[in-house]
Amino acid sequence: MQNKRSVCENCKRPTKVCYCPGLPKEKLSLKADLVIFQDPREDKQAFNSVRLLERSIENVTIFKGRVFFEQQFNNPVLLYPSKNASNTLPEHVGTIILIDATWKFAKNLYNKNPWLKNLPTVVLQPVHEPIYAALRKPPKEGLISTAEALILILEFIGDLDNSNSLRSALKYAVDAEPWQKEVYEKSNNDS
Known part of the structure; x- marks a missing residue:
């Protein structure tokens, strides 16, 4: 007889x-629309920050796949570290667009969808220590999880109540994973 562990x-x-x-008591209503392009492999990850966003925010649109038809959005901004990315946001952001994938596959997804390169693109420097790095070590400094990317852009557009609520929810979720922290600390000490 197989013993199945209990799942929420x-x-x-x-x-x-x-x-x-640790999730907000009521789903958050953002000042901009949120669209996420998600690599199917990311959806299968045991801990996936987009799942946390889906349960915390109203009206999240998630497209799952690797190649997407070109979309039209209201005053979009893509948060992605491309070589042409600006470090300042446009005056009005109507749609926040994020790519959700492992760091390696985010680049693949961006390159397989050339129309994404036509969107206004920004790269913002994190102002806080990364929370998610306790679970997955980024390949280089400055790379952050999808949830942290959203938190960062919300801070920059002045949506501080929502960014603080999401930061608290993500911290709660990461703190609930003590065994992964031990693995992360060991991998950092070995390098």
Whole structure:
């Protein structure tokens, strides 16, 4: 007889590491639309920050795949570290666009969808220590999780209440994963 571990119906995490108590009491309404292009491999990750965003924010649009038809958005801004990215946001942001994939596959997804390169693109420097790095070590400094990218852009457009709520939810979720922190600390000490 196989012993199945209990899983939370809402966050799909094992109940021992359920992050639902850390989510906002009511879903957040952002000042801009949120669109996420997600690599299908990312959706299969045990801990996926987009799942946390889906459970925290109203009206998140997620496109899953590797190649997407060109879309039209209201005053879009793509947060991505391309060589042509600006370090300042346009005056009005109507749609925040994020790419959700492992760092390696985010670049693939960006390159397979050349129309993304026509969007206004920004790269913003994190102002806080990365939270998610305790779970997945970025390949280079300055790379952050999808949830942290959203938090960062919300701070820059002045949506501080929502950015603080999401930061708290992400920190709660990461803190619920103590075994992964031990693995991360060991990998940093070995290098």
